[in-house]
Amino acid sequence: MSRIVSVETRDVRFPTSRQLDGSDAMNPDPDYSAAYLTVRTDHGDGLTGDAFVFTIGRGNDLQTAAVELVASGLVGADVEELLDDMGGTWRTLVYDSQYRWLGPEKGVMHMAIGAVVNALWDLKAKRAGLPLWRLLASLTPEELVALVDFRYLTDALTPDEALAILRSAEPGRAQREADLVRDGYPAYTTTPGWLGYSDEKLVRLAKEAVSAGFEQIKLKVGDNLQDDIRRMALARETVGPDIRIAVDANQRWDVDEVAPWIAELAPYGVAWVEEPTSPDDILGHAEIARRIAPVPVATGEHVANRVIFKQMLQAGSLSVLQLDATRVAGVNENIAILLLAAKFDIPVCPHAGGVGLCEAVQHLSMFDVVAVSGSTKGRTIEFADHLHEHFVTPARLQGGRYVAPQAPGGGMELLAESLEQHLYPDGPVWQEAAQ
Amino acid sequence: MSRIVSVETRDVRFPTSRQLDGSDAMNPDPDYSAAYLTVRTDHGDGLTGDAFVFTIGRGNDLQTAAVELVASGLVGADVEELLDDMGGTWRTLVYDSQYRWLGPEKGVMHMAIGAVVNALWDLKAKRAGLPLWRLLASLTPEELVALVDFRYLTDALTPDEALAILRSAEPGRAQREADLVRDGYPAYTTTPGWLGYSDEKLVRLAKEAVSAGFEQIKLKVGDNLQDDIRRMALARETVGPDIRIAVDANQRWDVDEVAPWIAELAPYGVAWVEEPTSPDDILGHAEIARRIAPVPVATGEHVANRVIFKQMLQAGSLSVLQLDATRVAGVNENIAILLLAAKFDIPVCPHAGGVGLCEAVQHLSMFDVVAVSGSTKGRTIEFADHLHEHFVTPARLQGGRYVAPQAPGGGMELLAESLEQHLYPDGPVWQEAAQ
Numbered sequence: 001m002s003r004i005v006s007v008e009t010r011d012v013r014f015p016t017s018r019q020l021d022g023s024d025a026m027n028p029d030p031d032y033s034a035a036y037l038t039v040r041t042d043h044g045d046g047l048t049g050d051a052f053v054f055t056i057g058r059g060n061d062l063q064t065a066a067v068e069l070v071a072s073g074l075v076g077a078d079v080e081e082l083l084d085d086m087g088g089t090w091r092t093l094v095y096d097s098q099y100r101w102l103g104p105e106k107g108v109m110h111m112a113i114g115a116v117v118n119a120l121w122d123l124k125a126k127r128a129g130l131p132l133w134r135l136l137a138s139l140t141p142e143e144l145v146a147l148v149d150f151r152y153l154t155d156a157l158t159p160d161e162a163l164a165i166l167r168s169a170e171p172g173r174a175q176r177e178a179d180l181v182r183d184g185y186p187a188y189t190t191t192p193g194w195l196g197y198s199d200e201k202l203v204r205l206a207k208e209a210v211s212a213g214f215e216q217i218k219l220k221v222g223d224n225l226q227d228d229i230r231r232m233a234l235a236r237e238t239v240g241p242d243i244r245i246a247v248d249a250n251q252r253w254d255v256d257e258v259a260p261w262i263a264e265l266a267p268y269g270v271a272w273v274e275e276p277t278s279p280d281d282i283l284g285h286a287e288i289a290r291r292i293a294p295v296p297v298a299t300g301e302h303v304a305n306r307v308i309f310k311q312m313l314q315a316g317s318l319s320v321l322q323l324d325a326t327r328v329a330g331v332n333e334n335i336a337i338l339l340l341a342a343k344f345d346i347p348v349c350p351h352a353g354g355v356g357l358c359e360a361v362q363h364l365s366m367f368d369v370v371a372v373s374g375s376t377k378g379r380t381i382e383f384a385d386h387l388h389e390h391f392v393t394p395a396r397l398q399g400g401r402y403v404a405p406q407a408p409g410g411g412m413e414l415l416a417e418s419l420e421q422h423l424y425p426d427g428p429v430w431q432e433a434a435q
Numbered sequence: 436m437s438r439i440v441s442v443e444t445r446d447v448r449f450p451t452s453r454q455l456d457g458s459d460a461m462n463p464d465p466d467y468s469a470a471y472l473t474v475r476t477d478h479g480d481g482l483t484g485d486a487f488v489f490t491i492g493r494g495n496d497l498q499t500a501a502v503e504l505v506a507s508g509l510v511g512a513d514v515e516e517l518l519d520d521m522g523g524t525w526r527t528l529v530y531d532s533q534y535r536w537l538g539p540e541k542g543v544m545h546m547a548i549g550a551v552v553n554a555l556w557d558l559k560a561k562r563a564g565l566p567l568w569r570l571l572a573s574l575t576p577e578e579l580v581a582l583v584d585f586r587y588l589t590d591a592l593t594p595d596e597a598l599a600i601l602r603s604a605e606p607g608r609a610q611r612e613a614d615l616v617r618d619g620y621p622a623y624t625t626t627p628g629w630l631g632y633s634d635e636k637l638v639r640l641a642k643e644a645v646s647a648g649f650e651q652i653k654l655k656v657g658d659n660l661q662d663d664i665r666r667m668a669l670a671r672e673t674v675g676p677d678i679r680i681a682v683d684a685n686q687r688w689d690v691d692e693v694a695p696w697i698a699e700l701a702p703y704g705v706a707w708v709e710e711p712t713s714p715d716d717i718l719g720h721a722e723i724a725r726r727i728a729p730v731p732v733a734t735g736e737h738v739a740n741r742v743i744f745k746q747m748l749q750a751g752s753l754s755v756l757q758l759d760a761t762r763v764a765g766v767n768e769n770i771a772i773l774l775l776a777a778k779f780d781i782p783v784c785p786h787a788g789g790v791g792l793c794e795a796v797q798h799l800s801m802f803d804v805v806a807v808s809g810s811t812k813g814r815t816i817e818f819a820d821h822l823h824e825h826f827v828t829p830a831r832l833q834g835g836r837y838v839a840p841q842a843p844g845g846g847m848e849l850l851a852e853s854l855e856q857h858l859y860p861d862g863p864v865w866q867e868a869a870q
Contacts, residue, residue: 098465
């Protein structure tokens with residue numbers, strides 16, 4: 001038996017705004033940041049649980065304080081008890097009634113719980129000597145169902161229905177795992193399309209994306225229609241007719257603004273329209289989906305929890321579900337979301353434009369193809385080519401596809417040196433900038 | 436001209452859990468708390484802007500840190516510029532793109548913005564020498580529309596429609612204000628119904644409520660059906676057939692659980708069913724509303740923002756809208772919510788079970804009857820008989836109705852001594868408890 005002896009949180013920020021990496025119609029100058037958590041135990045193995053909440057700069061200190069608040073409650077806890085019943089652990093964290101008032105199940109507090117849950121999964125996977133996706137895919141349908149909290153979901157998905165979905169995916173697990181290890185998982189790239197990039201940079205990076213084997217790219221849109229038409233035409237001319245081009249408005253529009261805008265871009269071929277409006281607007285997304293059909297709606301990176309996703313699936317708000325590794329309450333809630341998507345036969349294409357999100361979400365999609373949906377059809381993981389060098393086990397791509405990670409853990413551990421360098425505001429990267 | 440010279444935040448908690456005041460099916464032991472803000476200027480008038488976020492204990496430190504983070508950005512700002520354009524001030528606070536990532540527009544960060552907005556309104560009302568409700572009711576329809584951000588609302592409510600609503604309420608303003616000052620505003624009481632109270636205490640407090648002139652009481656339910664039936668029968672026997680009894684489940688149920696439970700209570704006469712399920716479940720509430728009709732659904736105290744309220748009105752999720760003074764981004768967002776409710780002809784009955792919420796929400800309802808909906812029909816403000824003695828201008832009731840406050844300000848200012856006594860964890864109330 002071992003105990004948690006300390007939790008260390010760090011406010012880590014990368015100065016991405018200097019190159020306008022990550023710029024879009026609502027977020028002109030993000031500094032990609034991590035409210036970072038390390039859980040340490042008194043076990044002799046030296047293993048840590050590492051995870052974080054992704055933010056875009058200001059406020060990362062508050063998010064770090066929230067992670068600290070939640071995580072500090074675990075100091076002294078029996079590690080095996082926590083890890084052997086991750087379903088119970090999740091419920092204990094999410095249903096603390098006083099903390100819950102601060103959401104409920106949304107925003108800073110919910111994301112903080114997500115970081116703690118993800119750090120525990122990281123530790124559990126490292127102890128098992130398995131990458132997280134493989135650990136999850138090795139669990140029985142009954143064990144997986146026990147990880148999910150079905151409160152507020154049962155009108156759309158019952159535990160029995162979830163069990164049936166998982167059981168029907170059991171027969172082909174070994175074959176799909178072998179295929180995945182051999183072929184990797186489809187990816188698309190957002191690298192060419194940030195709104196702050198010049199036309200010349202867009203064209204150059206789009207060419208590179210095609211050469212690298214990507215079959216889909218994504219452009220940020222929504223600030224100026226004429227600019228969007230010009231950039232879309234340029235991108236289409238550059239990549240040719242066979243590469244899919246998605247567009248992403250990052251919540252810029254009201255419901256009635258979307259269809260006319262998309263009508264101007266659709267002739268160039270639009271793979272999907274991402275985050276057209278408020279991530280809380282279930283009915284608005286459903287109305288938009290009807291109006292721009294057959295162009296699909298994609299959303300999810302800012303969807304606060306499984307209850308909103310449930311309704312988006314019930315209402316027909318989306319054709320592509322973009323879960324995020326650090327927006328909801330961690331791996332357990334994302335398993336619930338994968339099961340909901342499978343029930344409604346909607347493909348999951350995770351959000352990964354940020355620091356460390358590629359490293360994290362690949363595990364969820366790979367678990368999905370092996371043990372939940374059983375398919376990569378219509379599915380692709382976002383890839384943004386930033387900051388991977390700071391991770392202990394960086395995401396690897398080959399021929400425009402994610403290579404299945406083999407290293408133990410959840411993938412979110414930052415290198416010790418990168419943590420030190422980017423500590424905010426005292427790390428060397430920020431001290432130099434201040435001079 | 437004057438400038439903001441300091442913002443002071445304080446973590447203030449009241450040990451309400453010792454008597455189980457405020458206990459319900461999801462919140463067994465709340466300590467009513469305030470993440471409290473005081474804004475000071477260099478104007479010679481000595482006036483401060485005071486407001487807070489209401490929480491129920493643990494995490495109030497984090498909420499206070501969030502208020503500090505947002506408010507500290509105002510130090511040095513020109514007070515008149517802020518107060519003369521409260522619509523612009525609201526947008527500047529809500530659309531800070533990096534802070535917005537932490538919601539967006541929900542949870543800890545959004546509530547923190549709400550406290551800052553409310554503190555500025557308090558200062559503005561004190562400077563005008565008016566209670567907040569009267570200040571708001573003195574603005575022209577055009578000035579009121581300029582306070583509202585219509586982003587994400589225009590598919591349900593346009594600025595022109597809002598203007599029409601406000602203009603049609605202009606003619607009777609003076610008469611309704613006179614009526615309000617003479618008669619007060621209808622109230623109901625939650626005091627008898629906390630889940631942790633004994634049957635004897637329930638009966639005694641229900642009797643007192645009737646004697647005090649209240650025409651509606653509320654019982655907490657949802658934990659145990661047999662207990663609920665017994666308490667409902669007792670309450671009905673005690674208050675007689677003419678007093679309305681609402682029930683409040685505080686999010687305890689899944690969608691399919693509600694109708695059978697309510698069928699057991701309905702014979703005793705149920706005024707409304709409050710928070711039957713997740714506050715995010717727009718479609719779930721709509722389905723519940725259809726199933727339990729004609730018993731009305733009430734919700735809103737945990738609704739994160741105007742976009743969720745918009746959809747609840749579009750979908751028919753509620754018949755009673757229960758806005759909260761400190762859950763959304765302050766007075767401006769609550770004006771948007773009052774306008775949405777007026778557009779859909781749904782009565783607003785604010786949530787006030789907490790510390791200082793009675794003091795705050797009365798201003799919103801009184802503004803509503805004078806200048807927005809123009810009616811008190813079907814409307815009543817919650818009253819919970821706790822902690823009023825700690826406020827500079829405590830809410831006053833007479834014959835079961837709120838007396839229109841005449842003191843300048845928004846009503847949320849705590850007495851200096853109460854602030855000191857209840858500081859957490861160093862104030863005397865908590866130091867004594869720790870001994």
